Amino acid sequence: MRIALNARILQAPRTGIGQYVAELAAALADEQELELSLFHGWGWSRELPAAAMPGYSRLAPWLRRIPGAYQARRWLEQRRFDRGQDPAIDLYHEPSLWPLEFDGPTVITLHDLTHLHYPGTQPAARLREIERRLGAGVEQARLILTDSQFVADEAQDYFGLPRDRFVVAPLGFAPRFHPRQPAELAPSLAPHGLQPRGYFLCVGTLEPRKNLSQALEAHQRLPAALRQHYPLLIAGMAGWEQGQFSDVLHKALASGHVRLLGYLPDEQVAQLVAGARALVFPSLYEGFGLPVLEAMASGTPVVLTRRSAMPEVAGDAGNYVEPGDLDGLYNTMLRLIDDEPHWQVCREAGLQRAGLFSWRHCAQITARAYRQAIGG
Missing domain, CATH: 3.40.50.2000 (Glycogen Phosphorylase B;)
Incomplete structure (x- = not known):
C-alpha cells in the first residue's frame, strides 16, 4: 500500500x-x-x-x-x-x-x-x-x-x-520518556537551581482550556517554605488569547515560586518530566492528554481532572481533582510532597498504566x- x-x-x-x-x-x-x-x-x-x-x-x-x-x-x-x-x-x-x-x-x-x-x-x-x-x-x-x-x-x-x-x-509515548536516576538528571536541573523531584510541572500551550490558573492558585496556597522548595514550572508555547488569565500568571511569576519556561526542545521536556515531583494537568478538555501518558511512562505521578478523554489515559493511576476545586488540588499536591508511600504507589501505578500504550x-x-x- x-x-x-x-x-x-x-x-x-x-x-x-x-x-x-x-x-x-x-x-x-x-x-x-x-x-x-x-x-x-x-x-x-x-x-x-x-x-x-x-x-x-x-x-x-x-x-x-x-x-x-x-x-x-x-x-x-x-x-x-x-x-x-x-x-x-x-x-x-x-x-x-x-x-x-x-x-x-x-x-x-x-x-x-x-x-x-x-x-x-x-x-x-x-x-x-x-x-x-x-x-x-x-x-x-x-x-x-x-x-x-x-x-x-x-x-x-x-x-x-x-x-x-x-x-x-x-x-x-516516545522512547525519551522513561524513568531516570537523579544523577542522570542533575546536570540539566542544577543550572536552574532545581533538584530531582523538587518541583511541580505543567506542560501545554498557554490557553484557557488548559486551566493553568487553577494550578497557579493551588500552588500559591502552599506554605511559603514548600513553594520555595517545590516551585511550579510551566513549559509550553504561548497560546491564542493567553491574556485571559495573565493577571493570575503575572502575580504568580512575581512571587518567584513560578517559572515560565516557554517552548523547550523535546529532550529538555523529557528530562523535566522525569524529574518532577508530579505533573499537574488540570485541563478542562483533551482529546487524549499526551503529557499525562508521557509523565506516567517517566515514573512521574499525575494530577488531572476527570474530564473528556483523560480518564481513558490515566485510569486508576491518576490523582483526580475537580475543575475549580482549589482545596482539592492543594491537598493533592501537599500529599504528593508529604506522603512518600503514596507517591511511590502513584509512580508504580503510572508505570504499569503506561505499559498499555x-x-x-x-x-x-x-x-x-x-x-x-x-x-x-
Whole structure:
C-alpha cells in the first residue's frame, strides 16, 4: 500500500499533533506492506524533517493577520499536493482537521472538537475556516481515526455518523520518556537551581482550556517554605488569547515560586518530566492528554481532572481533582510532597498504566484502518 500522509504541520514547532505525525510516521515504517509519501506543504519526501522550518514561530503570527491568508495558503498547498503526488498512491491520510482534495480513499484523524467547546482558543479566521471545511472533510473520509473513545462518541453524535465510520487508535509515548536516576538528571536541573523531584510541572500551550490558573492558585496556597522548595514550572508555547488569565500568571511569576519556561526542545521536556515531583494537568478538555501518558511512562505521578478523554489515559493511576476545586488540588499536591508511600504507589501505578500504550500499537491499528478504507 502506498500512503500519502500530510506532514505539513511538522513545519511548526512540535506540539501535540506534530508529535503524533512524527511518531506515527516512524512507527508505520515498521509496517512492511506500507510505503509512506510525506507531503510537507512545499513538496513531497520520504523522510521526516529533523526540525521545524526556521523562523516559523515568528512568521506564523504575521501570516494570520493577512486577510484571506488561510484560503491562499490552502490553494497553494492543493496545487503542490496535486503536482508532486505519486500517481500510484492508494490512500491519503490527513492527520489534522480537514483534508485536501484527493481522488481516492481518504482517512482523517480527528483529535478533538476543541473548536466547538472552546472557540476562543482559535484565531477568528482559522475558526471560520474550520467551520467551513470540517464537515466536508468528515464526509470525504471513508474512516475517521480518533485518539480516544471519548472523541469517537462525541464526533459520532455531533456529525450524526454511524459508529463503524470511527476507529479508535490510542496514542503512545516516545522512547525519551522513561524513568531516570537523579544523577542522570542533575546536570540539566542544577543550572536552574532545581533538584530531582523538587518541583511541580505543567506542560501545554498557554490557553484557557488548559486551566493553568487553577494550578497557579493551588500552588500559591502552599506554605511559603514548600513553594520555595517545590516551585511550579510551566513549559509550553504561548497560546491564542493567553491574556485571559495573565493577571493570575503575572502575580504568580512575581512571587518567584513560578517559572515560565516557554517552548523547550523535546529532550529538555523529557528530562523535566522525569524529574518532577508530579505533573499537574488540570485541563478542562483533551482529546487524549499526551503529557499525562508521557509523565506516567517517566515514573512521574499525575494530577488531572476527570474530564473528556483523560480518564481513558490515566485510569486508576491518576490523582483526580475537580475543575475549580482549589482545596482539592492543594491537598493533592501537599500529599504528593508529604506522603512518600503514596507517591511511590502513584509512580508504580503510572508505570504499569503506561505499559498499555505504544506508538507501535497505534500504528498497527492505523494500518488496519488503511486496509479497511482501501477495501471498503
